[in-house]
Amino acid sequence: MRIAYIAAGAAGMYCGSCLHDNALAVALQRKGIDFALVPTYTPLRTDEPGASIEQVFYGGINVYLQQKLGIFRHTPSFIDRLFNSPTLLARLARFGGTTRAEDLGALTVSVLEGETGAQKKELAKLVRWLKEDFQPDLVHLTNSMFLGMGREMKRELGVPILCSLQGEDIFLEGLTEPHKSAARDLLQQRAKDADGFVATCNYYADFMADYLNVSRNRISVARLGIKLDGHGERDTEPPPSPFTIGYLARICPEKGLHILADAFHRLTEQVGSKNVKLSVAGYLGKRDAAYFQQVREQIASWGLSDAFDYRGEVSRAEKIAFLNSIHVLSVPTPYEEPKGLFLLEALANGVPVVQPRHGIFPEWIKETGGGILVKPHSSEALAAGLLRMMNDPKGREAMGQRGKRAVHQHFSDNDMAEAMLDVYRRYVSPPHPLPQAVSGKSEMEV
Numbered sequence: 297m298r299i300a301y302i303a304a305g306a307a308g309m310y311c312g313s314c315l316h317d318n319a320l321a322v323a324l325q326r327k328g329i330d331f332a333l334v335p336t337y338t339p340l341r342t343d344e345p346g347a348s349i350e351q352v353f354y355g356g357i358n359v360y361l362q363q364k365l366g367i368f369r370h371t372p373s374f375i376d377r378l379f380n381s382p383t384l385l386a387r388l389a390r391f392g393g394t395t396r397a398e399d400l401g402a403l404t405v406s407v408l409e410g411e412t413g414a415q416k417k418e419l420a421k422l423v424r425w426l427k428e429d430f431q432p433d434l435v436h437l438t439n440s441m442f443l444g445m446g447r448e449m450k451r452e453l454g455v456p457i458l459c460s461l462q463g464e465d466i467f468l469e470g471l472t473e474p475h476k477s478a479a480r481d482l483l484q485q486r487a488k489d490a491d492g493f494v495a496t497c498n499y500y501a502d503f504m505a506d507y508l509n510v511s512r513n514r515i516s517v518a519r520l521g522i523k524l525d526g527h528g529e530r531d532t533e534p535p536p537s538p539f540t541i542g543y544l545a546r547i548c549p550e551k552g553l554h555i556l557a558d559a560f561h562r563l564t565e566q567v568g569s570k571n572v573k574l575s576v577a578g579y580l581g582k583r584d585a586a587y588f589q590q591v592r593e594q595i596a597s598w599g600l601s602d603a604f605d606y607r608g609e610v611s612r613a614e615k616i617a618f619l620n621s622i623h624v625l626s627v628p629t630p631y632e633e634p635k636g637l638f639l640l641e642a643l644a645n646g647v648p649v650v651q652p653r654h655g656i657f658p659e660w661i662k663e664t665g666g667g668i669l670v671k672p673h674s675s676e677a678l679a680a681g682l683l684r685m686m687n688d689p690k691g692r693e694a695m696g697q698r699g700k701r702a703v704h705q706h707f708s709d710n711d712m713a714e715a716m717l718d719v720y721r722r723y724v725s726p727p728h729p730l731p732q733a734v735s736g737k738s739e740m741e742v
Contacts, residue, residue, distance in 0.1 A: 297724055298330040300432035302422070302442055303348065305338030313462045314340045315637060316712075317438060319523050321347035323713035332430055334422075336442075344523060344612060353422040354407075354415065373421075401475025404468070408482040410444030419445055423452050433724045436494075439464045440508065443486035456491040456723040461504045461515070463496075463634045466550060484509045494518050494719055497656040500634035516719045521712030522637060526612070527644035528700055530620045533693060538573040538603070539686045542622030542647070544615065544638045545629075547580040547588050552628035552652075557591050558675035559628070561598050563682050569603050572686070577607040577618050619645040624685045624692065626650040628670075628678055633657065640707050643667075643699030648692050650681040663706070666699020 303317045318340060321333040325347060333340070333348040337355070340348050406413035413419075426432060426449065435449050437459040446457045468479055487493075487508040493515040495501035505512040534540060541560060545551040553576065560574045574595075580588055595604050610618055619625070625642040632655035639649055639660055649667035651657040661667050668684065671677035685692045 297720060298332075298431065298433045299324070299436060299720065300332050300334055300426055300430055300434070301436045301438065302334050302336060302353075302445065303340060303438045304442070305335050305340050305352070313438065313635070315342055315344075316462070316520060316635065318342040318344060318347050319521070319709045320712060320716060322523070323521075323709040324716065326710075327713060327717070329717070332432070336422075351425075353425070354418045401471040401479070404441060404471060405475050405478045405482060407441065408444040408479060408486060410446070410486070411448045413444060419448055423448055427452055434458060434720060436460065437490075438462065440483055440487070440493075440504070441468070443483060443490060446486060446489035450489060457489065458719070458723065459487075459490045459493050461493055461495045461500055461634070463500070463631075465504070465507055466631050480507075483507075490514075491723055492516060492719075494716070496520055496634045497659050499632070499654075499656055499659060503632075503634075516722070518715040518719055519707065519712060520635065520637065520640065521707045521709045521715075522640050522644065522703075523709045524644060524704060526616050527641065528646065528704060529616075530645050530647075533623060533689070533696075534621055536689065538571055539567075540573045540575055540622045540624075541682060542618065542625045542642070543574070543576045543578070543627055544610075544618065544625060544641070545578045545627045546584075547576070547578050548584045549587055550629060550631045551578075552630050553588070554591050554594075555628045555630070555673070555675050555678060556626055557595055559626075559678035559682060560603075561595075561600065562675060562679035563686075564598075564600060564603065566679075566683060567686065569600055573603050573605065574600075575605045575607065575618070575622055577610045577615070579609045615641065616645065619647050622647060624648055624650060624667075624682065626678065626682065628652050628672075628675075629655065630673055631655070636660070639667075640703055643696070644703045644707075646693075646696040646700040648685065648695035648699060650678065650685060652678075664699045664702035666695050666702065668695075 301317065301321065304313065317333060321331050324331040335348045335352050339352060340346060407415055410419055422445070426435065432453065432455055434456045435453065437443065437445060437457065439462050440459055441464050443459060450457055468476070471479060487510050493504070493510065495504060495515050495517050498517055501515040501517050502512065505515055543553060543556055547553060557574070560572070563572055595601060607618060619642055625638065625647050626649060627638055629652060634656055636656050639651065639657065642649055643664055643666040651661065651667060651669055652672035653669040654672045658669060661669055668681050670681040
C-alpha cells in the first residue's frame with residue numbers, strides 16, 4: 297500500500313497535528329507501508345526524529361507572493377525552488393507566531409479554490425510529483441483546508457482522496473468577513489470531492505459532519521496515539537508539598553492558561569500559597585506574548601509569582617521530566633478540543649488530569665479513568681476539581697495508574713497506525729503492480 301500524506305507545517309512551532317502526523321508516519325513505515333509524509337508551507341517540526349520527505353510543496357514564501365503579486369504565479373521553477381530553500385523557510389518559520397488568522401482570509405479562500413486559485417501552480421507541481429514520482433494508491437490530506445487540492449488530484453491520479461479533521465474550525469472561525477463565509481461555502485462544495493474523512497474522536501466527527509454538510513457515515517474515527525518510548529518510568533508521585541499543578545500546551549487563549557491561573561489563585565486562597573505551585577511549559581509565539589504577559593502580571597498582582605514557574609518550550613526528554621515533576625495536569629481549553637495529545641502524554645506517565653467536560657475529553661476520561669471532568673469555562677469549578685485532587689492523594693494516584701495502564705495498552709503509536717490502516721483498507725484495493733516503466737527499477741530508484 298502506497299500512501300501520500302499531505303501535511304501542513306506550523307511555521308517552526310510544535311503543534312499537535314505535526315506531532316500526530318509524524319508519529320503516524322513512523323508507525324506506518326515501521327509496518328512496511330510505503331508512506332510519504334509530504335510537508336507543505338514549511339518543514340514539519342516535531343519532538344521526535346522527523347519522517348517527512350525533504351521537499352516542501354506550497355512553500356510559504358511562494359504561496360504568499362503568488363497571493364499578493366500576480367507575476368509570481370508565472371515565475372519559472374528555478375525561482376520557486378530558490379524561495380523554497382530550507383534557509384528561507386527557516387527564517388519564515390521564526391515569524392509564524394505573528395500571523396493572525398484574521399489576516400489570512402484571502403489566502404485561505406484562494407487555497408480552497410484549488411485549480412482556479414492563485415496557488416494553482418503549486419497544486420500542479422504537487423500533483424505532478426505525486427503522479428510521476430510517487431504514484432500513490434491513496435492521498436490523505438491532513439485537514440479540510442486542503443480540500444481545494446482534492447478535485448485536481450482525483451482527476452489526475454484516479455485514486456481515493458481522504459481528508460483528516462483535526463481542529464481546523466478554530467482557525468476558520470477566526471477569519472473575518474467576507475472571507476469567513478466564502479471559506480465555509482468552499483469547504484462544503486469541495487467536501488464533495490473527497491471519498492471520505494477521518495476524525496480524531498466521535499465528538500469531532502459529529503461536529504464536522506454539520507460543519508462540512510456531509511453525511512456522518514462518510515466520517516471514520518481513528519483513535520490517536522503517542523510514541524510511548526520513555527514514558528511511564530515514574531514509579532511514585534513527587535513530594536506531597538507543594539501540590540504542583542502542570543500545564544503543558546501552547547501558550548494561547550485557546551488553551552485556557554488564564555482560566556487555570558484564576559483557578560490556581562482561588563485554590564491558594566483556600567490552602568495557602570506555600571502549599572501549591574503552578575508549573576507551565578509550552579511554545580509561546582510572538583502573537584501571544586502580550587496575552588502571556590497579562591497572565592503573568594495577574595499572577596504577580598495576587599502575590600503568587602514565587603509559586604509560578606514557566607519552563608518554556610520543552611524537548612521530548614524535558615517534557616517527560618516535566619510531567620514527572622507534577623501531581624496533576626490541567627489544560628482547560630475554552631475551545632472544544634478534538635485532539636489534546638497532552639492528556640495522553642500525562643496519563644502515559646501516571647499523571648491524572650482535570651479537564652473541561654467538552655470536546656474529546658469526556659471520551660478519553662471514560663476510556664482511561666485517568667482524571668475528572670469539570671464545568672467548562674469556569675475557574676471556580678476547576679479550582680474545586682483541583683482541590684479534590686489535592687485532598688485525595690490515594691484516589692489521585694489510583695486515577696493516574698488507571699490512566700497509565702489504559703494509554704500503554706490502547707493508545708500507542710502502533711494502535712494509532714492499526715486504526716488508520718483499517719480506514720485505508722476500506723478505500724484501497726489489494727496492491728496492484730507498478731507500471732512497467734517503474735517496476736524494473738531498484739527500490740532506491742523508485
